[in-house]
Amino acid sequence: SQPLLEIEDLRKVYTSHKGLLGQNKVEVTAVDGIRLELKAGETLGIVGESGCGKSTLGRLIARLTEPSGGKVTFDGKALFQLNQNEMKSVRRDMQMVFQDPYASLNPRQRVQSILEEPLLVHGMGSKSERKERVAEVMKVAGFDPDLGKRYPHQFSGGQRQRIGIARALMTNPKLIIADEPVSALDVSIQAQILNLLKELQSKFSLTYLFISHDLGVVRHISDRVAVMYLGRLAELSDCESLYKDPLHPYTEALLSSVPVAEPAGRKEPIVIKGDMPNPADPPKGCAFHTRCPKVMSMCKEVRPELYPVKDGRFAACHLYA
Ligand code: SF4
Numbered sequence: 001s002q003p004l005l006e007i008e009d010l011r012k013v014y015t016s017h018k019g020l021l022g023q024n025k026v027e028v029t030a031v032d033g034i035r036l037e038l039k040a041g042e043t044l045g046i047v048g049e050s051g052c053g054k055s056t057l058g059r060l061i062a063r064l065t066e067p068s069g070g071k072v073t074f075d076g077k078a079l080f081q082l083n084q085n086e087m088k089s090v091r092r093d094m095q096m097v098f099q100d101p102y103a104s105l106n107p108r109q110r111v112q113s114i115l116e117e118p119l120l121v122h123g124m125g126s127k128s129e130r131k132e133r134v135a136e137v138m139k140v141a142g143f144d145p146d147l148g149k150r151y152p153h154q155f156s157g158g159q160r161q162r163i164g165i166a167r168a169l170m171t172n173p174k175l176i177i178a179d180e181p182v183s184a185l186d187v188s189i190q191a192q193i194l195n196l197l198k199e200l201q202s203k204f205s206l207t208y209l210f211i212s213h214d215l216g217v218v219r220h221i222s223d224r225v226a227v228m229y230l231g232r233l234a235e236l237s238d239c240e241s242l243y244k245d246p247l248h249p250y251t252e253a254l255l256s257s258v259p260v261a262e263p264a265g266r267k268e269p270i271v272i273k274g275d276m277p278n279p280a281d282p283p284k285g286c287a288f289h290t291r292c293p294k295v296m297s298m299c300k301e302v303r304p305e306l307y308p309v310k311d312g313r314f315a316a317c318h319l320y321a
């Protein structure tokens, strides 16, 4: 069957002007020719260090950022060909959840009107149907519907993220793009939110694109995992194989680098030997060659394609050519 989401050669180049007179044009390719498919009902994890382009990828799919090239087909529709109105109707079926729900929840709005808003935006339901839907979704997100009278500040961080998730569910979407949805939360709360997301997925046949820098979190929720490095895919594997037997040297490095634990139990982003190259001046050949323990001479000259390796797994590395 058709994939729910198909991404072909997706590109995003940011241009900025530096120098006293803005005379130096600096181009950064944040997303550099990504090709991916999501089947209905699956969770694809997108993992990588900060600045690898994973958030830009999510924003391009939702068209919160305009692409520089490529194609995204969602539910049979070529998104970049749609006008504003047509795109608005697509957003009913494609919702986003962000890292910091507090920043996206209006502090002066009661939770019940925050949740009702997507229905109003999309002209869905009568007043009483909307009220019913708000109560229903509050319950599935683990709230007593009476709490809808409260304001966002009256909830804890984890509860606010559950409100963010509830809001994303209101229009009964097919795809949810979640960008670092648990990264701001304590570890114990993270597990609760991940379990809720899983529960909601089976209840409502949701498809997730789950973006995170945290390999442990991605492992907990994903069916397949795409590893990104400097705007490109390094590896694409089913979740179990990726963690047991990583193909790409970058995936290996990610898995062997131990996150620094802070007293509060939070984890700092992973640290890998060597510096992340300047994205405005990426290395020639394999983008990872400046940090790769297995680097060969050709790696410095030739950019590896994403090679099929085995069992539906792919790696962009000359070791698999
Ligand atoms: Fe390392 Fe070469 Fe593979 Fe790049 S292509 S990951 S430098 S071995």
Ligand code: MG
Pocket (backbone or CB within 6 Å): 050, 051, 054, 055, 180
């Ligand atoms: Mg990000």
